Amino acid sequence: MMTPSMTSPAAMPPTVPDSAPPAQPAHPSRFGLFFGIVASALTLAAIVLAVFAPQLTSTPKLQVPAGWQQVYSANPGDTTGVWNDATTYRGCSFPSRGLLIDSEGACEFQPGNGVTLNGGVLIDAKLAPAAEVPASEDAGILLDNSILFIITQQGDYEICRDSCDAPSGDNANFAASPVVATGSTVAWHADAFVPNEIAALYNADQETVAFYANGQFVDQINADISSSPTVVLTTSSSGEALFTHVTIYAASVS
Amino acid sequence: MPGQPVYAQGQPYPGYAYPQPYWAYAYPAAVVKRRPPGEIYALVVAWIVFSFGILSIVGGLLLLLVVVVAAANGSGDNLDILTTFAGFTLGPILGGILAIVYGISRVMKRTSPPPSLPSALTMLALTIIAFGAAVVLWHFYTSPGLAFAVLPLALLSGFLPALTILAFGVQRLGAATTRRHLWLSLFFGATMAPLFALIFEGIASVLIALGFTIARQNLSPGISDITTTAPRDAADVLFMLLILSVVAPLVEEGLKPLGVVIIARRVRSPAEAFLLGLAAGIGFDMVETIGYIGMGQADWISIAIQRIGAGLLHGVGAAMAALGWYYLINGKGVPRRWLKGFGGLAYAVLQHGIFNGSNLLGLVPGPVGDLMNKTLYVGRLPLDGGMILFLFYYAVILGVLIYMTGRLRRDLNKPAGTATVPSGAAPLTAGSVPQPVAGGAR
Numbered sequence: 001m002m003t004p005s006m007t008s009p010a011a012m013p014p015t016v017p018d019s020a021p022p023a024q025p026a027h028p029s030r031f032g033l034f035f036g037i038v039a040s041a042l043t044l045a046a047i048v049l050a051v052f053a054p055q056l057t058s059t060p061k062l063q064v065p066a067g068w069q070q071v072y073s074a075n076p077g078d079t080t081g082v083w084n085d086a087t088t089y090r091g092c093s094f095p096s097r098g099l100l101i102d103s104e105g106a107c108e109f110q111p112g113n114g115v116t117l118n119g120g121v122l123i124d125a126k127l128a129p130a131a132e133v134p135a136s137e138d139a140g141i142l143l144d145n146s147i148l149f150i151i152t153q154q155g156d157y158e159i160c161r162d163s164c165d166a167p168s169g170d171n172a173n174f175a176a177s178p179v180v181a182t183g184s185t186v187a188w189h190a191d192a193f194v195p196n197e198i199a200a201l202y203n204a205d206q207e208t209v210a211f212y213a214n215g216q217f218v219d220q221i222n223a224d225i226s227s228s229p230t231v232v233l234t235t236s237s238s239g240e241a242l243f244t245h246v247t248i249y250a251a252s253v254s
Numbered sequence: 255m256p257g258q259p260v261y262a263q264g265q266p267y268p269g270y271a272y273p274q275p276y277w278a279y280a281y282p283a284a285v286v287k288r289r290p291p292g293e294i295y296a297l298v299v300a301w302i303v304f305s306f307g308i309l310s311i312v313g314g315l316l317l318l319l320v321v322v323v324a325a326a327n328g329s330g331d332n333l334d335i336l337t338t339f340a341g342f343t344l345g346p347i348l349g350g351i352l353a354i355v356y357g358i359s360r361v362m363k364r365t366s367p368p369p370s371l372p373s374a375l376t377m378l379a380l381t382i383i384a385f386g387a388a389v390v391l392w393h394f395y396t397s398p399g400l401a402f403a404v405l406p407l408a409l410l411s412g413f414l415p416a417l418t419i420l421a422f423g424v425q426r427l428g429a430a431t432t433r434r435h436l437w438l439s440l441f442f443g444a445t446m447a448p449l450f451a452l453i454f455e456g457i458a459s460v461l462i463a464l465g466f467t468i469a470r471q472n473l474s475p476g477i478s479d480i481t482t483t484a485p486r487d488a489a490d491v492l493f494m495l496l497i498l499s500v501v502a503p504l505v506e507e508g509l510k511p512l513g514v515v516i517i518a519r520r521v522r523s524p525a526e527a528f529l530l531g532l533a534a535g536i537g538f539d540m541v542e543t544i545g546y547i548g549m550g551q552a553d554w555i556s557i558a559i560q561r562i563g564a565g566l567l568h569g570v571g572a573a574m575a576a577l578g579w580y581y582l583i584n585g586k587g588v589p590r591r592w593l594k595g596f597g598g599l600a601y602a603v604l605q606h607g608i609f610n611g612s613n614l615l616g617l618v619p620g621p622v623g624d625l626m627n628k629t630l631y632v633g634r635l636p637l638d639g640g641m642i643l644f645l646f647y648y649a650v651i652l653g654v655l656i657y658m659t660g661r662l663r664r665d666l667n668k669p670a671g672t673a674t675v676p677s678g679a680a681p682l683t684a685g686s687v688p689q690p691v692a693g694g695a696r
Contacts, residue, residue, distance in 0.1 A: 036372030
């Protein structure tokens, strides 16, 4: 007696053909259509959100407080007299483009004629594109020789008291770090061919110092400093900064 | 015959002379179904996918928690952090959900249809709209505003060009695979591959730096961060070249197609292997590109434009590597199998190595160096001059994509028995469930 095989032709599954249906049909399936609609809606929504992004920040853009006086507005390279020169301050020079500060250098604003800035001060400093300096363009503002704001070419910033250097030496108190705040900001142009602008606003009434990048709020700290603070432009220990235009306002001038 | 019944008289039963074979009747006894070959393997993979899906979601949610804490501590206005975390949270969470759904559906033997995406032209149009809007906004606003509000457009500027390339691949070869395989491959490329690439490339960088130290070659401080630090001497250049052109291509082209390698025995045609590799490469590119875009902060669109074709580099590289693996694993009997297999892998590594190494051409004196160091402008938006060279590369890789998908599609559509490539998985045998090439429980 013949015992039929379990794989008799009738029970055999169809073989898988070498060929396959042609590639995706001309019209996408419902999933494709759904995907397209969702992608289009998301794109439009993302554009609308980006359009309103500047209005959605928690703090308004930089504005000169009402009633404040403009004390200075110029290219520092054209007005070298009000800035420390290289003979007194290391790393401070004046190429035609502005005020160049070398690594660890600092340059103090000295209005002359016994003028002092009272009640608060706003410093708004424009930088040359980073490609114009050989080192990393790290720019800083030092207020009253105690509050230091430094921002690197990549947009990473530090706000420190006195200095951003870590404590060193045998008796250093590492718990008492001079760094008050750190972060990065979307407001910064990290492209080396785009100029940036930094600003520091010290309000003596509120005892706060707020920092801005390209007009957008970055960070703020409480600061109990002199009501007539000194203003110094600076850079990091390994960077350079080329300031092309500086504007300074004060609540009152005496 | 032992056990055969006998009459009382001693003669055995003669047996019945049925006019027809007994097997023609429905037999009431239960038939033990044999699992088709490869089914156990597929089920194991499905359960692994399911388990990894859960782990992936948990990992993604933990990272999301870190983002929330970081945002609460004032890091929320940092596009760099947001895009990096978006890459490492969106992928695991979405991919985890898909892995669970697809893992369960595979265990339940539900079939998956061929993948479907909008046409490549639709995706290209969306890319142009997103890029155009971002360029216009860059010109209007000195600073972009709230980073969270900018994030969606920045992410889409990384995703849309990549999805355009994937849509093109699906348009050409979509029938070769299933939606389940395609999306899982994409999310493998967007999760596991970058995670392991980060680890392996980090280890390799440390080992190479150690090698330089042993060889008494001093490297510039911070040179390990090759994206932000410029080389200062020959040792720096050699270090960067090793990282860019050797380590990154070997690690990334080794990891991206790994998802396809894991299911290689279930892959039924070279076209499917190629498309799944392309999807994995696109997934990898999405995560990498949005990470780079964030580094531009207010100038993120400049980086997005310069990386517009990065999906081609990663996608086609992974597709060729997956094709190579397919021939090495499934290509028994294919003429020049080893050449095709290792050729695919070598192509992927070489393409990546040449592309990455070209970043250092700016150091070469002469017209090439000048071109790389030149600045182009879209309005006032600056772009690296090297983009011209990379656009040329992208065009060449697009040519490879068109050629390969055309060739594989031809093979896919050839009448039975005339294909120059094997049909892929082991031939179906008795008791196996027919699995159509397009779709099916795969």
